[in-house]
Amino acid sequence: MVPVPKGGLIISPDGLTATLEMKNVAVVDQPKWPALDAVGMPAIMSFRMIWKATDEKIIYDDPQKQFRVEGYRAAAQIEAQVKVPSIGFSWKSDPLSASQANFAIIGDEVNGRYYNPMK
Amino acid sequence: MSSIDDVRSYYTRRSFLSTALGIAAAGSASLLLSDDIAAGNKPQQLKLRTYNGSTDPYPIPWLDKNGNHNQPAGPQLEPSHIYHFKGRVARCADFVGMGTDNRGNRIAFGTPTTDYGFMQGEYFAGRTPQTGAFTHI
Numbered sequence: 001m002v003p004v005p006k007g008g009l010i011i012s013p014d015g016l017t018a019t020l021e022m023k024n025v026a027v028v029d030q031p032k033w034p035a036l037d038a039v040g041m042p043a044i045m046s047f048r049m050i051w052k053a054t055d056e057k058i059i060y061d062d063p064q065k066q067f068r069v070e071g072y073r074a075a076a077q078i079e080a081q082v083k084v085p086s087i088g089f090s091w092k093s094d095p096l097s098a099s100q101a102n103f104a105i106i107g108d109e110v111n112g113r114y115y116n117p118m119k
Numbered sequence: 120m121s122s123i124d125d126v127r128s129y130y131t132r133r134s135f136l137s138t139a140l141g142i143a144a145a146g147s148a149s150l151l152l153s154d155d156i157a158a159g160n161k162p163q164q165l166k167l168r169t170y171n172g173s174t175d176p177y178p179i180p181w182l183d184k185n186g187n188h189n190q191p192a193g194p195q196l197e198p199s200h201i202y203h204f205k206g207r208v209a210r211c212a213d214f215v216g217m218g219t220d221n222r223g224n225r226i227a228f229g230t231p232t233t234d235y236g237f238m239q240g241e242y243f244a245g246r247t248p249q250t251g252a253f254t255h256i
Contacts, residue, residue, distance in 0.1 A: 001176070001200050004252040009237055011207060018209050020237050020254060027256070045256065049235060051209045060195050065181060067197050069208065076211035078235065080218075090221040093228065099216030103192055105209065111179075112203035113243055 016053040016072070018106060022046065029084045041087065047080035048096060051106045058105055066115040071107010075100065174245040176201040176253065191234040199238050200255050206240010 002025060011018045023046040032038035053072035060069040079096040083089070093099065110116075179202050182190055190196055192210035199208050214229030239252040 001253050001255045004237060004239070004254050009239055009252050009254075011239070015207065018207075018237070020209075020235075022254065022256075025256065047256065049211075051211065058194075060198075062195070062197070065197060067199065069198055071208075074209065074211070076209075076235075078214065078216070088221070091218050091226060092220075093216055093218035099214060099229075101211035102213035102215065103194075104211035105192065105198060107198075107208060108206065109199050109208045109238075110205040111197070111199055111201075112177075114203065114205040114241075 015108075016106070018051045019048070020050075021048040027082075029082070041084050043082055043084045045080060045082050047078055049076065049078040050096065051076045051104055053106050058107065061118055063117045065111075067109060067111035068115060068118065069105070069107050069109045071105055074104040074106045076104035077101070172245060174247075174249050176242050176249075176251070177203055177244055191232045192236060198236060200236070201238050201242045201253065203243035204238060204240060206238060206242075208236065208238050210234060210236035 002022075004020065004022065008022050009018065009020050025045045025047075027043050027045050028040040029043035030038045030040040033040075051074045053074050056073040058069065058071055058073055060067070062068070077096045077099045078101075079093045079099065081090065081092045179197055179200065182197065192198060192212040198210040212234035213231045214233045215227075216229055217225060217227050219225055235254070235256055237252060237254045241248050241250050243249070
């Protein structure tokens with residue numbers, strides 16, 4: 001998990017569409033993860049991702065784990081580039097429109113100290 | 120230590136599916152470590168710290184106390200990576216897509232655990248409400 005720089009996350013006023021774009025994020029490429037002997041190499045990742053809410057509402061409420069999410073199932077797409085300089089490798093995805101996530105949601109959540117059970 | 124050739128041949132055997140997963144894992148682990156730990160070999164230095172912990176977001180305790188959110192997005196699952204949080208969230212998983220590497224090889228990406236998300240809003244850390252936006256990649 002990394003902080004999103006200012007301007008990197010744009011959410012529409014109605015909350016139904018979000019665009020997340022970050023450039024040159026320092027990550028570690030660890031192809032064998034989670035194997036104990038997984039070797040990690042410094043890598044750089046840039047990406048743009050879009051979530052668009054569908055009409056399907058969701059409410060996930062779990063009093064035991066103390067979280068509640070209210071929102072929508074969504075369509076999500078991503079385009080990304082990854083560079084692993086130490087091995088001279090780079091990879092670039094096809095355009096955003098060519099990808100899709102089989103599961104996505106967008107909404108509002110409360111958890112922990114902010115959670116109150118639904119009545 | 121492997122030679123460069125070993126590393127390259129190692130790469131050619133791998134699948135980008137697991138690459139994406141590895142990147143996600145590494146990214147997840149980095150933020151919730153304290154600066155001292157993340158600095159690796161740097162000697163520890165005395166710093167002024169909040170008595171009750173730093174102002175970094177607190178991980179979901181029942182998922183992984185070390186801050187590695189070992190759970191892809193899914194129905195009825197906790198989307199946030201931050202505990203004591205209220206705000207906007209989005210998650211997605213199980214991507215299907217293709218790309219091309221710098222040698223012209225077409226490589227697919229996406230598994231059920233290739234998941235991304237963001238959290239934007241208020242979280243409680245260091246005994247006071249904080250605000251911020253974070254992503255899991």
